[in-house]
Amino acid sequence: MTVRRLARRLEKQLRERNWAWTASATGLDGAGSMGLSEMVAAVERLASSGTPSSELASHPGLPDDPERVRYRWNYMWDVEYEALCSETIRVAIDELGFRLGTFADLPRAGL
Numbered sequence: 001m002t003v004r005r006l007a008r009r010l011e012k013q014l015r016e017r018n019w020a021w022t023a024s025a026t027g028l029d030g031a032g033s034m035g036l037s038e039m040v041a042a043v044e045r046l047a048s049s050g051t052p053s054s055e056l057a058s059h060p061g062l063p064d065d066p067e068r069v070r071y072r073w074n075y076m077w078d079v080e081y082e083a084l085c086s087e088t089i090r091v092a093i094d095e096l097g098f099r100l101g102t103f104a105d106l107p108r109a110g111l
Helices: 002-017 036-049 066-070 077-085 087-095
Strands: 024-026 054-056
Touching: 024 036, 036 054, 036 077, 036 087, 077 087
Parallel strands: 024 054
Antiparallel strands: none
């Protein structure tokens, strides 16, 4: 109940500011630990939601990025980077009917 109440309040604030947001999202709960199979499964879950827009959150990074030393989260940034760049995820995205875009592609006040 608390999450729904917070979500309604946030949606109201987004509408007041005329900001865009997606209708569904996934990935935050698997932050920094999505390999290719987990990412494909996440995209499949988004597709099964039937919503008109979706967001896949990830934390990609290169293995030799010096900025990574600041974080002690044990994220597999390079694994997520490789998964995002793979032909397999691109094929899954295409086959499931997604069109890649940015928040600028979403209508204002959400969809």
